[in-house]
Amino acid sequence: MKSAESESTKIECPYCGYKMPIKRDKNAVCKGLYVQCKARNCKKNFEIRINAEIK
Numbered sequence: 776m777k778s779a780e781s782e783s784t785k786i787e788c789p790y791c792g793y794k795m796p797i798k799r800d801k802n803a804v805c806k807g808l809y810v811q812c813k814a815r816n817c818k819k820n821f822e823i824r825i826n827a828e829i830k
């Protein structure tokens with residue numbers, strides 16, 4: 776049902792839900808990458824962690 780386009784999802788801040796101008800696709804793998812939330816009242820750093828293997 777999903778189109779290819781809907782498989783890229785925007786990264787959201789886990790604190791405030793702000794949608795960051797960063798997209799991931801469903802097969803993305805990421806860990807240890809930190810960004811700062813762009814929302815004015817948030818500005819928290821959070822880790823982008825996607826499908827990261829836990830060993």
Ligand SMILES: [Zn+2]
Binds near residue numbers: 790812817818819
């Ligand atoms: Zn935020």
